[in-house]
Each structure stands twice: as structure tokens, then as C-alpha cells.
Amino acid sequence: MSTIVPENDAEIRKQDSICTNETQIQHPSWYNLKYLVVGILFGIVFVKAEIISWFRIQEMFRLQSFHMYGVIGSAVVVGVVSVFLIKKINIKTIYGEQVHFDNTPFNKGQIYGGLLFGFGWAITGACPGPLFAQIGTGATVTVVTLLSAIAGTWVYGLLRNKLPH
Amino acid sequence: MIDWLKQPWPWYVAGPLIGLTVPTLLLIGNKRFGISSSLRHLCAACLPAKIPYFQYDWKKEVWNLFFVFGIFLGGIIAVQLLANPLPVAVNPALAAELKTYGITNYDALIPIEIFNWPALLHPKGLILMVVGGFLVGFGTRYAGGCTSGHAITGLSNLQWTSLVATICFMVGGFIMANLILPLILSL
Numbered sequence: 001m002s003t004i005v006p007e008n009d010a011e012i013r014k015q016d017s018i019c020t021n022e023t024q025i026q027h028p029s030w031y032n033l034k035y036l037v038v039g040i041l042f043g044i045v046f047v048k049a050e051i052i053s054w055f056r057i058q059e060m061f062r063l064q065s066f067h068m069y070g071v072i073g074s075a076v077v078v079g080v081v082s083v084f085l086i087k088k089i090n091i092k093t094i095y096g097e098q099v100h101f102d103n104t105p106f107n108k109g110q111i112y113g114g115l116l117f118g119f120g121w122a123i124t125g126a127c128p129g130p131l132f133a134q135i136g137t138g139a140t141v142t143v144v145t146l147l148s149a150i151a152g153t154w155v156y157g158l159l160r161n162k163l164p165h
Numbered sequence: 166m167i168d169w170l171k172q173p174w175p176w177y178v179a180g181p182l183i184g185l186t187v188p189t190l191l192l193i194g195n196k197r198f199g200i201s202s203s204l205r206h207l208c209a210a211c212l213p214a215k216i217p218y219f220q221y222d223w224k225k226e227v228w229n230l231f232f233v234f235g236i237f238l239g240g241i242i243a244v245q246l247l248a249n250p251l252p253v254a255v256n257p258a259l260a261a262e263l264k265t266y267g268i269t270n271y272d273a274l275i276p277i278e279i280f281n282w283p284a285l286l287h288p289k290g291l292i293l294m295v296v297g298g299f300l301v302g303f304g305t306r307y308a309g310g311c312t313s314g315h316a317i318t319g320l321s322n323l324q325w326t327s328l329v330a331t332i333c334f335m336v337g338g339f340i341m342a343n344l345i346l347p348l349i350l351s352l
Contacts, residue, residue, distance in 0.1 A: 009221050009222050009225075012217065012218070012220060012221040029227070031194075032227060032228050032231040033231065034193055034194070035190070035193075035194070035196070035228045035229075035231040035232040035235065036231045036232070036234060036235040036238070037235065038186065038189055038190065038193070038232060038235065039231065039232040039233060039234065039235015039236045039237075039238070039239060040235040040236075040238050040239040040242065041182075041235075041239065042183070042186055042232075042235065042236055042239060043235060043236035043237065043238060043239015043240050043242070043243065044239040044242055044243045044247070045174070045179050045182050045183060045239075046236065046239065046240070046243075047239065047240055047243035047244065047247075047274070048170070048173065048174040048179070048243055048247060048249075049173065049174045049175075049176065049178070049179030049180075050173050050253065050274060051179065051183075052240070052274055052275075053253060053274035053275070054274065054275040054276055054280070055253055055255045055259065055271070055274070055275075055276070056255075056274075057338075057342075058255075058259055058263075058342060059255060059256050059259055060338070061335075061338045061339050061341070061342030061343065062256075062258075062259060062342060062343065064256035064258055064259050065256055066176070067176050068176075069176075070175075070176030070177060070180055071176045071179050071180040071183065072180065072312070072316060072317070073180065074176060074177060074180030074181050074184065075180045075181065075183040075184035075317050076184065076316070076317060076320045076321060077180075077181075077184065078180070078181045078183075078184025078185055078187075079184045079187040079188075079317055079318065079320065079321025080320070080321050080323065082184070082185070082187055082188035082321065083187065083188070083191075083321045083322050083323075085188075086188060086191060086192075091192065093191070093192050093193065093194060093195050094192060094193055094194075095194070097195055099191050099192070099195060100195055101322055103322070103324055103326075104309060104310075104319065104324055104326045104327065105326065106325075106326045106329070107309075109307045109308055109309060110308050110309060110315075110326055110327075110329050110330040110333065111329065111330075111333050112307060112308075113303075113304045113305065113306065113307025113308030113309070113330075113333075114304070114308040114315075114329070114330045114331075114332075114333025114334050114336075114337065115304070115333050115334075115336060115337040115340075116300050116303060116304030116307060116308075116337065117300065117301060117303075117304025117305045117307075117308055117311065117333075117334055117337065118304070118333060118334045118335060118336060118337015118338040118339075118340070118341065119297075119300050119304070119337045119338070119340070119341040119345070120297050120298070120299070120300025120301035120302075120303075120304055121301065121312075121334060121337070121338050121341075122337070122338040122339075122341035122342040122346055123292070123293055123296070123297030123300065123341060123346060123349070124293065124294070124297035124298060124301055125275060126301070127200070127201075127301065127305075127311045127312040127313070128200045128201040128203070128204060128233075128301060128302075128305060128311050128313075129200040129233070129236055129311075129312070129313055131298075131301070132200075132233045132234075132236040132237040132240065133236050133237065133239060133240035133243075134240065134274070134275060135237055135240065136236070136237040136238060136239065136240020136241040136242075136243075136244070137240045137241070137243065137244045137273070137274065138244060138273075139273065139274075139275050139277075139280065140282075141280055141281055141282050141284075141285070141294065142275075142280070142294075144285060144294050144295065144298065145294045145295075145297065145298035145301075146298065147298070148294065148295045148296075148297070148298025148299045148301075148302065149204055149298040149299065149301045149302030149305075150204050150207055150208060150302055151298075151299060151302065152298065152299040152300065152301065152302025152303035152304070152306070153201075153204040153205055153207075153208055153302040153303065153305075153306045154208045154212060154214075154216075154219075154302075155299075155303060156218075156302070156303045156306040156307055157205070157208060157216045157218035157219050157306070158214075158216055158218075160216075160217075160218050163307065
């Protein structure tokens with residue numbers, strides 16, 4: 001499969017400026033296995049802390065349990081401190097690169113899209129990460145939910161220019 | 166040790182571990198923790214259909230697909246080796262409400278009475294899985310990120326735009342779970 005890389009490649013990728021790859025270093029593809037390992041550990045935490053549980057999400061949105069607020073809140077605190085330290089003492093990546101941060105500019109999609117995702121989150125009891133983990137736990141029908149999410153992403157791409165941003 | 170690992174993990178163990186994913190991905194390769202982008206990369210790889218939004222070099226983002234495949238494998242490992250033998254514990258108020266919709270099985274982390282293959286043939290199952298999934302994919306891309314990209318990575322970087330997105334996720338969830346989902350579950 002050959003992909004033609006357009007000149008404005010980075011610009012297109014940054015249309016959602018979250019999750020863009022900023023490294024300039026080229027590595028052999030097996031280097032990606034380290035992300036597989038991080039993903040495995042992350043998936044285990046997802047299941048064992050019941051973050052992938054439809055019931056836990058319902059409790060969260062009914063204010064019936066502190067669990068999910070504790071998980072997200074403590075994750076953010078650890079994230080804030082980590083990012084602060086990386087910036088403050090200028091910690092480099094293991095390859096000696098400067099760690100890069102981008103700020104996301106505001107657009108109305110964060111409101112409209114945010115609300116739509118909130119609806120989907122409460123219905124399916126899953127954000128995108130838990131969908132992958134749920135399939136792993138044997139809930140095979142979640143494949144349908146995942147394929148629908150991919151379809152939703154594709155339709156967004158199709159309609160992007162017609163939507164208010 | 167293994168017995169302890171098999172119990173559901175408390176939030177103060179899981180939350181910090183998830184938070185540590187942010188610096189881990191940054192420091193092992195300058196990668197931003199975010200999951201919903203993987204769905205975009207899958208579209209770009211499999212069905213770009215000349216849509217400008219999918220015309221980019223997805224191979225640069227292949228790490229993200231390794232990461233989500235890892236999450237899938239993590240799910241397998243967690244149930245095979247560390248499964249909790251007890252039913253899922255939920256708030257009694259929730260259990261009482263769900264009982265009115267016929268949901269009484271707590272063997273799995275998702276209610277198997279409403280999330281199963283035959284249920285796809287009914288309007289309720291179709292809304293829960295197909296429409297719900299569509300909203301997750303469409304909404305996260307429209308918002309430019311999901312719980313991981315906005316609520317965790319974005320807030321870690323103190324981005325106010327991610328706070329806006331996170332508040333909207335929660336508002337949408339509260340509206341759906343309390344006002345609309347009861348109607349869907351009653352179908």
C-alpha cells in the first residue's frame with residue numbers, strides 16, 4: 001500500500017492537534033513495540049480498575065460513585081506534575097530530543113463534538129480506549145460498536161468542511 | 166499478591182498509573198497520549214476515499230495503532246490471568262434502577278442482557294451499540310480528542326480548550342444518562 005505524502009502533511013494531521021507525532025527521528029518499525037508494551041499495561045489497568053465497565057460509567061453520570069472521578073482526577077494530577085517537571089527541568093526523551101508541546105486552538109467543535117461524544121460515552125459506557133479493551137475481555141459484540149465509531153470518524157472527515165468549527 | 170491483583174483495583178492505584186502514561190509516551194518517543202486518533206488513522210489507512218481529512222501520512226502515526234492493539238491484548242491478559250471471580254459491585258441505587266429495565270446480570274463489566282449479538286436485531290440494541298458507537302467516533306473527532314487526549318493529556322498541559330471539551334463530555338454524559346438513556350433502556 002503506497003501513500004502519497006502531500007506537502008501539507010503535518011498541517012492535515014494537526015487538524016486535531018492532539019496526538020500528533022512530533023519526533024524527527026526515524027526508527028525501524030520494531031521500535032513501535034515499546035508502544036505495544038505500554039498499551040498492554042494500560043489495557044490491564046483499564047480492565048482491573050473497571051474503567052471499561054458500563055456500570056461504572058453509569059454510576060459516574062448519576063453521581064453514585066466517586067471511583068471514576070478519583071481515577072480521572074488523580075490521573076490529571078499526576079499528568080500535570082509530570083508535564084510541569086518535564087518543562088521545568090527540561091527532561092529530554094530517551095533519544096535526547098526536546099519534548100514538544102502544542103496548544104490546541106479553540107474551535108466550536110470542542111463544544112458540539114464534546115456534547116455528542118458525551119452522549120455516546122453514556123450510551124456505550126465506553127470511550128475509544130475501553131472499546132479495544134472490552135473486545136479483549138471477550139465482549140465480541142463490542143466489535144460492532146468499534147466499527148460504528150470508525151464509521152462515525154469517517155463521516156466526520158467527509159462532512160468536516162460543512163460543520164461549524 | 167495475585168489475590169490482591171485479582172480484586173478490582175482502587176482509583177488511587179489506577180488513576181496515577183494512567184496519569185504516568187502521559188510522561189511515559191512523551192519520554193520514550195515524543196508521543197502524545199491519545200486514543201481516539203487511532204480511529205482516524207484506521208480510516209486514513211483503509212478507506213481514505215480522497216477525503217482531505219484523511220490525506221496524510223498515517224504511517225507516521227502507526228505507533229498509535231501499536232498502542233491500541235496493546236490495549237486489546239491487555240484486555241485479554243487481564244481476564245485470562247487476573248479475572249475477578251466475584252460479580253461486579255455496583256451502587257444499590259443503580260442496581261435497583263437497572264432492574265426495572267431487566268438488567269440483573271453482573272457477571273461481566275458490560276450488561277450482557279443488552280449488549281449481545283442477537284440484540285443488534287432490536288431497536289434498543291441498535292441504538293446502544295451502533296448509534297452509540299457512531300456518536301463516540303463522530304464526537305471525539307469533532308471535539309479533536311477523547312477522554313485521554315483532552316481530559317488527561319490536554320488538562321496535563323493546562324490547556325483551557327481541553328477543559329472546555331472535558332466539561333462538554335461530562336454535560337453530554339449527564340444529559341444522556343439521566344434524561345435520554347432511561348427512555349432507550351425502556352424500549
